Amino acid sequence: MRAIQVSQYGGPEVLVPIELPAPVPAADQLLIEVGAAGVNYADTHRTDGSYTTITELPFVPGSEVVGRSTDGRRVLATTFDGGGYAELAVVAAADAVDVPGKVGDGEALALLVQGLTAWHLLRNSARLSRGESVVVNAAAGGVGSLAVQLARHFGAGRVIAVASTEEKRKLAVSLGADVAVDSDPEGYAARVIAANDDRPVDVVLESAGGATFNAALGALAGFGRLVTFGNAAREGRRPLIDPALLADHNLTIAGFWLRPALKLPGGFREPLAELFDLVAKGKLHPVVTEYALADARAAHEDLLTRRTTGKLVLRP
Template identity: 45%
Template sequence: MRAISMEEFGGPEVLRLREIPEPRPRAAHHLLRVTRAGVNFADVHVRGNTYLSPVTLPYVPGNEVVGTTEDGRRFVGLTQGGGYAEQALLHRRVAWAVPDDITDDQAVALALQGQSAWHLLFTTARVAAGETVVVPAAGGGLGSLAVQLAREAGATVIALASTERKRRLARDLGADAAIDSTADDLTARILDAAGGPVQVALEMTGEPVLSRVLDALAPHGRLALYGFASGRPADLPIRALLEKSITVSGFWLPNLYRDREALPTSMTALFEAVRKGAVKPVHGGVLPLGDASTAHATLATREHVGKLSLDPTT
């Protein structure tokens, strides 16, 4: 079958289309013919050998897929690699039947980024109605979903984004304010937009944004960390955390893969939110499988909006 296989770490050019053996059916797995493979920043970290879980080469990237079984059933789910391919195996514990009224493009946005947004907000940060939450990268796949989920939960949403196009999208999705994440006076802008310190902040950028967002948190505020896209992780200022009794929590979705309740709960909630129109996944484009390197280069520009995916059928 055709797949994107990495034989070395490096830039987008290491993502090459190759013929590899088809996966063999396995117990407790669904074998899918893939129709959508999600592209995520986690894949960029894998490609550069900076991912939280090291991989062994050669390696097929891709951690979320939508596809159809031989008997015609449609599933969306999570993999630990192997998604950028014409066929993929999904363990039944992290695979969910896609309702007929949910499209492939909607479903692929929910498996990794949708569930990450849901658990960041409601499991890790415990956002409640009436609180104010800062959402980074609000024009991206995860951020655009987090804006909508937080709004639906009754929170005030302060969106961060690096371009006016993304900030306009965040406002259209329901953010109460949208701020330039590259601003030197980011802390002051957050405080002004929120009318004071905020209760909750999600953060995936790294320095210098992390420190500026941390300074905008109220006493007893909660900070949920899920990445460092800038490539500059920070040593957290212990004194500042103590002075304001701030709670800092890390989040990585694979830690929930063995939980028999967490992901089914979030996936059910996400399907229902899409059905009733409370959440509208932002379609960021679909590229042929062989254009995986272009997809990664597009991510690097930070200009794209919404969910980017690959179509292995083309």
């Protein structure tokens, strides 16, 4: 089978197309003919060796696939140990979810990691209440483009998108944001507050880290919540938070990682079913960008240089 293999840690250049033997499923696994594999920032971290856990070399990246099982089911599943960047993959049978016919391959992949992340960020981490203002950083990205739409669907009073280019800001507004502003950390808080009719905001969803994280704190209203779910900037030291600053303004900082959230009661199948239903009814529109499997290097390069919008997928 064709696959992408990493034999040494490094940048996108270490993603090499290769022929490998087909994987053999265990008794509790399904063999999937991959229709599409998702591309995530976690894949870039695994590739360069900076992920939270080190993946033993050599390995095939890819933590999510959609495709046909040998019994004909069209399923969506995680492959947290890798193996998704290939024509065939094995997944845990217990974790495979049947995909509705009205949901496309790329749309399904967008919902599995990015969609569930956006859902949990708003529902469980930010605990968004109807009428509150929400700021979505990286609003044209995989999580951000869905969070903008879900915030509106969940009753946010004002949705403020933050993105780095005019094209990305226009995309965010077309998806339902009330207004979009530039993401430059310099002047970030002032722009966000101005976009909220000169009032501090209730919720910020923050994935960049670094200077943007610190700037976002300055935009929060009393009892405001900043939810951090990434460190895409990877710049300088991680911010140090003075507890007095939080107490003085009744602020909350919450962290989020999807993997343990999926194990919570009601954390996986139920919200995924809700997201499937929204897509099938035309109420949620995942933004999907496709690459051929052999172009995995280009997909990683584009992701790391912020040239992409929405969900990136590889087509074998």
